[in-house]
Amino acid sequence: MHLLKKKAAYNPQLSAPRLNLLEETRFEKLPVTVYPDQHIASVKVAKRIADIIRSKQEVGEAAILGLATGATPVGVYAELVRLHREEGLSFRNVITFNLDEYYPMQPDAAQSYVTFMNEHLFNHIDIDRDNVHIPDGTLPKEEIHDYCLSYERKIEEVGGLDFQILGIGRTGHIGFNEPGSAPNSGTRLVTLDDLTRRDAARDFGGKENVPTKAITMGIGTIFKAREIILMAWSQKKAPIIKKAVEGDMSSDVPATYLQLSNSVEFVLDEAAASDLTRFNTPWLVKDCVWDKQMQKKAVIWLSEKLGKPILKLTEEDYNNNGMAQLATEFGPAYNINIDVFNQMQHTITGWPGGKPKADDSQRPERAEPAQKRAIIFSPHPDDDVISMGGTFIRLVDQGHDVHVAYQTSGNTAVWDDDVLRYVEFAIDFNRSIGNDTAKLEKIYDDMRGFIEEKHPNQVDTQDILNVKGFIRKSEAIAGARYAGLEDDHIHFMALPFYETGKHKKNSVSDKDIELTMELLQQVKPHQVFAAGDFADPHGTHIVCFKIIVDALQRLREKGETWVNDCWLWMYRGAWHEFETYEIEMAVPLSPQEVIRKRQAIFKHQSQKDTPVFPGDDSREFWVRAEERNRETAERYHKLGLADYEAMEAFVRFHY
Template sequence: MRNNLSSQITLTRVPEKYYKPENAYEYSLLTRFEKVRTHIYATMEEGAGELARELATSIRERQREGKQFVLAVPGGRSPYPIFRQLIRMHREEGLSLRNVVVFLIYEFYPLTNEAYSNMHLLREVFLDHVDIPKGNVYSPDGFIDKNDIYDFCRRYEQRIRECGGIDCMLLGVGQAGTIGVNSAGTSVSSRTHLVLMDDTSRKESAQLFRSIDNVPAGVITMGLGTLMEAAKVVLVAWGENKSRIIRETIEAPASDAVPSTCLQHHPNAKVVIDLSAAGQLTRISHPWLVTPCVWDNKLIRRAIVWLCAQTDKPILKLTNKDYSEHGLGELLALYGSAYNVNIRIFNDIQHTITGWPGGKPNADDSNRPERAKPYPKRVIVFSPHPDDDVISMGGTLRRLCDQQHEVHVAYETSGNIAVGDDEVIRYCEYLRDVSERYAPSETPIREKAEEIIRYLRYEKKEDGQPERPDVLFMKGTIRREEARHGCRYSGVKDEHVHFLDLPFYETGLVKKNPLGQRDVDIVKQLLTEVKPHQMFVAGDLADPHGTHKVCLDAVLAAVDEMKGEEWLKDCRIWMYRGAWAEWEMDHIEMAVPISPEELRYKRNAILKHQSQAESAPYLGDDERLFWQRAEDRNRATAEMYKHLGLAAYEAIEAFVQYIPID
């Protein structure tokens, strides 16, 4: 089973020469805006594997010298793939880590339960699987009395010095440029200290604590001065949700407003990232500014959209002078004039627009994103959570139903942990009252409802433990019925609504299991039953909890295993976004206009998911409600088309086609 195909989607549009230069000369050209040595890898696994091998080499060298290797590691998920590689090397290649000394960079403070500590997570994902002696592991104390914090921090610094200093500092980076949770304004000479977390850092930590209200107020962390004294610093980041801050860290001027930029002054710092995290670096996003390009339609479109923004002009008003003054003279040489490029890209973007997302019957489809036949089509919309369908493509979903296609919606996970306890109490109180009114002599349902109410209102749940199965059932049922209602409102028939409940999700915890063959087989079974002509899948990999990526990988793995099926040869797969991000203009291949009335219908469909309104535990770091995010993004896409000189629409939902990887 190939279970990480989503990480290779980027490869269809980024030539290797931009991130793997052949020689030092090409590297210097490509990286002239980069102020920290940066290594870009095609996938997270490739980057983590290379970094793990470097660490293993250093560890073995120190072993031969009879010395310790001092490694500092952060909290968060960034180092997890590196830990997995070191564990594999320990088990399969005999790598011993007995000479490794580990310092945890930061710990939450104050802690009330060890299960939520970074130290607990570090043991769970790394330390318990290798042979690092327990006496070689040091961590800030999240339970220490506040009066002892200053002395503890001083002793922590002393312990680092006694070990000979840090040989390698692994770092992650927060959305605001925090490293070691040191926020804007932190002195570059600061030492281990107590930090009160800013709002962004607390929101990023919320996924570990079920809600932001449970996140401790601060952390005890190494200061920037401590980080900068490490012999070697490696900042790692994966995924496109880190692309903006990676660009700031590497290419923007150093500033104490973005603490990660201090790495520009470290003599032995480097950044290790995958292509998704590199997406906003100049050599990946605007390569014409640093090197001769491999021009294809998508890159030309990106360049023209960028040029329109730089000049504040629509496409058809761009001139030869505009191209020459903004580093795009190559295109003039290739196509002869600005007009030739302009009309080509204008037509290219114009042809993405369609009011028939399932294909228009009895029409010339040579310039349409979807083919006319067969009509009507069998369509499956895969939704990671029980609301992503209407949030991300609610207008298109309704359009497909109105145009008489056989539309199925498949909800991949139950979404049960994203329902607040208050919602369950409200439904249980309703269930109790109905039972008392219509079945007073039959007590099991009423007793169960009262038991759950007592448990949620008065009993203290054990922190870090999975939710009770009966509570999870209630939460899953609430989301299931909301989803069914949203589908019915959008025009999907009840018998075409499928709840897959993929096993990887059903842990009762925020932390999920890895994708497994059972998950893929469930998807394959549905595909075999429906044999769709068209599929829609969530390509929104900026989801901070990672569920969208796993769900996309499940579908892509199923498609990969079924490539020989005859029906699949006639099936197109479209990726949607919207809940957490939107497609960039240069990648949009189908744009479905949404009228003001249809946008209102879409909002109403989203509002059927009442448990995901203001009280939802996992709204992320975007303070807007989901219907507001969706409308803002759809309107912004329409505004972009208008700015480029195309027709003005109220809103647009955008899609990109997925071509199965050989």
């Protein structure tokens, strides 16, 4: 139980603010601290670690740290390196024990946690390498049991862990303690959950290359740390964080065992905390400021919870589900229902570019100008048709001046055997028309030899990258042409940040933003459509989105007046959909339009069946898109609105 809750039970003199906090967090079974973003949170955690190191130095003792790997602690390690370089923080008195390592795993492999820790921390600080301990992934299996016992003894011999950093996997694992782990488990060899291996697939160049086992500290070992901090960032972690913080203890979610510890704290960014009751449904734990958006969210939640259309919700429904304050302040309930119903009704439009000569006061888009200039930005060469293919086609059909801009080549997401197949076709075609094929055959032989010896995630040769890019480009052209575009309205940006050939991309540079500004200045659009699907597991979507926003802001600062009339619409669909209450424009699709969208997606043949990086959704992209679009339409219908075949959803971004 949360320590504050224990105090509240026995001390009625607690201040009002403290009691308010207890009420807000009453669903939470352990302490949670939420920061605006992961950078701020990482700096705070790094300071706590630095304070422990310095306090131990003052009394001549060693600081014993339990360290984690993965994307989550990278910011903490970066700040510790900065503190070492700029503020003189020494690590000479630090002893570290890492949580886990894949098995089998060579320490010099790109995916090993030895490599990870060296790259992100150890190579940049003054730690004594004899004080660094990472589970050994090279041992014969028969030696692992004794090795794990010795790992535990080493921790005990130095006095136990002062501070343990944890991340959390989407299975709820901490370390590699997967579902089924016992709360008193020690360091041991474990079998990895399939979801864990899927999440690691990109680092290994495919799930088939991810080890099936790992050596991990046990939950019982972690519990012995004097201070435990579990960190989590991004919306992707929000569902499992809710289970870990608010759910019942269960071996199905090993992180729930942390509820037994009085030394644990969860440190989250706002996105990772977004599913917690106090943020997601705050009316259940406190009085709310009932602005229009909060009313809309709450009424839709109530409708979906009770399975009743909005217009059938009653005063009693409000009172019995934590919404009495809303009914009291803004009621009667039926008036609130009508208002929210009308808000949802007004999001629906068959005219995504605006309906000419119509009253647009209750429509999501402006009526004028009747024919708008629009740019659809697509992070990968197929996001446009996957996520908004029906709207894309409708904009063209309704006479708007539509451009599509493919921000990256997508050249890392093509199977190697497709490269050989296309080059074989080129050789045969050139031979058929009497061209000399010797040079092409030599390139083909080099490609084939490289692919046969290629290691997982090894960077392709430039020729292979070029062919993969050509494949994605030809498919994108076919999809855009099918949607109705002429070739001069199809733009391939090849933003430099992406063109590394690696799964880990470069940082965004001014060149990426300048290329985007040039296209925007050329078209001067009234509408920009951009991928707002930030759950994209590869991170490309959010990087591309920020580039667009930066470009528009710079153009505005330069005095480009047309930017003031340019609306930025976010689309989703490749990975997740917007929440119903967030949707500001919903474009219904007829059965025929669903089929047209499917055909546009089919033009991307290299991504059909099984794409190289499918993420955690095993469905083909066209199936994902259709089912998500149908689910959106069904949600609208269950709220009491018209019954459409499918809907594509959009949210306007104000920059």
